[in-house]
Amino acid sequence: MIRVDNLHKRFGNLEVLKGVSLEVKKGEVLVIIGPSGSGKSTILRCINLLEEPTKGDIYIEGEKINDKKADINMIRQKVGMVFQHFNLFPNMTAIGNITLAPIKVKKMDKKTAEDIAIRLLKKVGLEDKKDAYPVKLSGGQKQRLAIARALAMQPDVMLFDEPTSALDPEMVKEVLNVMKELANEGMTMVVVTHEMGFAKEVADRVIFVDDGVIVEEGSPEELFSNPKSPRTKEFFSKIL
Amino acid sequence: MNLDFSSMPQYTQLFINGLIMTIELTIISVAIGAVLGLIVALMKMSSVKILSFIGSAYVEIIRGTPLLVQILIIYNGLPQFGIKFPGFVVGIIALSMNSAGYVAEIIRSGIQAVDPGQMEASRSLGMSHSMAMRYVIIPQAIKNILPALGNEFVVMLKESSIVSVIGFADLTRQAEIVSSVTYRAFEPLMIIAVIYFVMTLVFSRLLSIFERRLRTGDTR
Numbered sequence: 001m002i003r004v005d006n007l008h009k010r011f012g013n014l015e016v017l018k019g020v021s022l023e024v025k026k027g028e029v030l031v032i033i034g035p036s037g038s039g040k041s042t043i044l045r046c047i048n049l050l051e052e053p054t055k056g057d058i059y060i061e062g063e064k065i066n067d068k069k070a071d072i073n074m075i076r077q078k079v080g081m082v083f084q085h086f087n088l089f090p091n092m093t094a095i096g097n098i099t100l101a102p103i104k105v106k107k108m109d110k111k112t113a114e115d116i117a118i119r120l121l122k123k124v125g126l127e128d129k130k131d132a133y134p135v136k137l138s139g140g141q142k143q144r145l146a147i148a149r150a151l152a153m154q155p156d157v158m159l160f161d162e163p164t165s166a167l168d169p170e171m172v173k174e175v176l177n178v179m180k181e182l183a184n185e186g187m188t189m190v191v192v193t194h195e196m197g198f199a200k201e202v203a204d205r206v207i208f209v210d211d212g213v214i215v216e217e218g219s220p221e222e223l224f225s226n227p228k229s230p231r232t233k234e235f236f237s238k239i240l
Numbered sequence: 241m242n243l244d245f246s247s248m249p250q251y252t253q254l255f256i257n258g259l260i261m262t263i264e265l266t267i268i269s270v271a272i273g274a275v276l277g278l279i280v281a282l283m284k285m286s287s288v289k290i291l292s293f294i295g296s297a298y299v300e301i302i303r304g305t306p307l308l309v310q311i312l313i314i315y316n317g318l319p320q321f322g323i324k325f326p327g328f329v330v331g332i333i334a335l336s337m338n339s340a341g342y343v344a345e346i347i348r349s350g351i352q353a354v355d356p357g358q359m360e361a362s363r364s365l366g367m368s369h370s371m372a373m374r375y376v377i378i379p380q381a382i383k384n385i386l387p388a389l390g391n392e393f394v395v396m397l398k399e400s401s402i403v404s405v406i407g408f409a410d411l412t413r414q415a416e417i418v419s420s421v422t423y424r425a426f427e428p429l430m431i432i433a434v435i436y437f438v439m440t441l442v443f444s445r446l447l448s449i450f451e452r453r454l455r456t457g458d459t460r
Contacts, residue, residue: 050360077366087361091379101365104375146361153365 001026001061001188002047002157008055009042016042018212019056024157029189031199031220034209035235040192043209044159047190048079061156077105080150084162086142088134094121094145095130098152106153113152120148124178140171144178151182158182160191196240200224208232245427251418258414259435265403265410266396268332273339273396274389280344285351295344302341308402310334315406331403331410335396342392350385351377383454390447394440401436411435 002024009017016039024030032040045051047058049065049072058065065075089097098117102108108116121127124144134142143163150158160179164172176198183189183202193199199206199220206223208216208231216223216232224240227233284295302310311334318324325333354377362372404413415428422428 048364050364073366073368076364079364081361081364083357083361083364085357087355087357089358089361089376089380091383100375101362101367104371105366150365 001028002190003059004043004047004056005058006056007043007046007053007058009039009046009051010054016212017046017053020209020212020214022207022214022217024188024190026156026188027186028204029183029191029202031203031206032190032192032209033194033196033199033206033235034215038209039212040209041161044081044161044190044192047159048076048081050081073105077153078156080153080155080158082143082146082150082158082160082163084165086134086139086146086166088142088146088149090134093131093133094126094137097134097145098149101149102152116152117148120151121145123151123181124148125174138171139167140174143167143171143175147175147178147182157188157190160189160193162192162194164193164195194239196224208235210235243427244424245431247422247424248418248427248431251414251421251428254414254418255411255431255435258409258411258432261409262397262400262411263439265331265335265408266393266400269335269339269400270343270389270393270396272332272336273343273392276336276340277343278347280340281347281351284344284348299341299344302338303345307334307338307399308405310338311402311406327403327406327408330406331400331408335400335403338399339392339396342395343389346388346392347381347385350388351381353384354380386454387447387451390443390450394443394447397439397443398436 002022004020004022007017007020008015020039020043022030022043032043034040042051046053046066047060049058053066056066060075060079063075064070065072089100092100095114095117098120099108099110099113102113102116103110118127118130121130124147126141126144126148129137129141129145134145137145147158147163163179164175167175172195176195179189179191179198180202191198191203201220203220206218206220207214208223208227208229210231216227216229223232224236227236280295280298282295283291284299286292286295311330314325314334315327315330358376358380359369359372362376363369367375400410401412403410404416407413411432415432418428419425
């Protein structure tokens with residue numbers, strides 16, 4: 001589904017990614033963990049070209065996306081993204097946030113788009129907030145709305161960039177629950193997170209990234225109970 | 241001190257003509273300046289190097305030279321090369337070109353003040369850059385731009401008095417005319433100062449009411 005080959009990313013003199021290769025299969029939930037500044041968010045942002053790779057290739061469904069000829073807007077429709085800071089459109093209601101892209105990009109008629117939006121709002125438990133503006137929503141509600149907005153494009157893959165890092169602790173769970181439900185439905189997901197509990201419970205595979213490279217990779221059981229690399233052990237000893 | 245306003249009322253029509261002229265000039269200049277400024281701002285933000293250079297250079301030159309000098313170049317300088325415009329046109333050209341330089345910066349900073357995450361979110365949903373601009377960025381930027389644009393109007397209302405030096409029959413010029421007929425300098429100037437003050441006061445107040453409306457729109 002997604003294949004990343006020898007991905008390098010450089011910001012000026014700073015080499016953030018130093019050759020990352022990974023693969024995500026259809027229906028798989030891949031969780032990327034690692035310390036701040038390790039490059040884990042950059043991997044995610046490269047996968048839908050919010051950052052342009054300096055070197056290396058990224059394939060989605062066999063199509064090379066960091067290619068001049070690739071239609072990036074088409075590809076992004078298939079790749080939903082959820083951001084740490086929600087990035088909701090503040091001047092639109094919840095339903096407006098969800099329907100904008102389907103109406104403008106997919107040329108869906110308003111009625112159909114709104115039906116889909118209502119269904120998604122129900123799914124994330126916000127059906128009573130459909131006419132609310134983002135400022136009126138709590139952090140957890142905002143993030144659930146952001147997930148619904150991404151789902152409205154009916155993506156094949158969902159990317160989550162630290163979706164719970166900006167939330168108050170008591171709101172983390174409601175967002176993780178929505179994500180779990182998505183995973184159970186078979187959505188292909190790549191999740192950058194600090195929520196080790198979520199990783200253990202939901203991930204099919206966990207990747208530990210440090211200093212721009214993949215240090216270790218494996219099933220959550222392997223990685224959490226029996227980390228092989230000393231760097232991974234050290235990381236776990238600090239956070240668990 | 242011998243203040244004497246008694247000879248002034250007979251020139252009321254002159255002052256009114258000047259006032260209308262000033263308001264007309266300001267509206268036309270800010271309107272043309274806004275369109276021109278939008279073009280300059282888009283050029284400045286363009287990824288095409290040459291366009292962005294021209295846009296930046298325009299803003300720097302306009303903001304880095306006195307308005308009076310700009311007017312004199314168009315009025316006195318250009319005729320040397322056979323380019324001659326009537327006074328009214330010179331006033332409009334100079335003020336709109338000048339206004340464009342400032343408006344361009346208002347528009348650019350208004351757009352760039354919108355959280356970059358908005359663009360990223362739009363793009364991640366499959367919108368093209370221009371779609372994201374049109375449906376997401378610009379509507380939010382307008383809230384930043386409109387109040388500053390209104391402010392530019394108020395500034396221009398006052399700054400436009402400078403066109404009197406090239407004989408443009410604006411409010412300030414009318415005061416000079418009245419003063420040359422009546423041999424009284426202070427009184428006509430006092431009158432137009434009050435007129436300018438009342439105008440800017442009224443517009444500023446209207447603007448702040450409008451601004452408050454925009455802001456309450458944010459916290460719906």
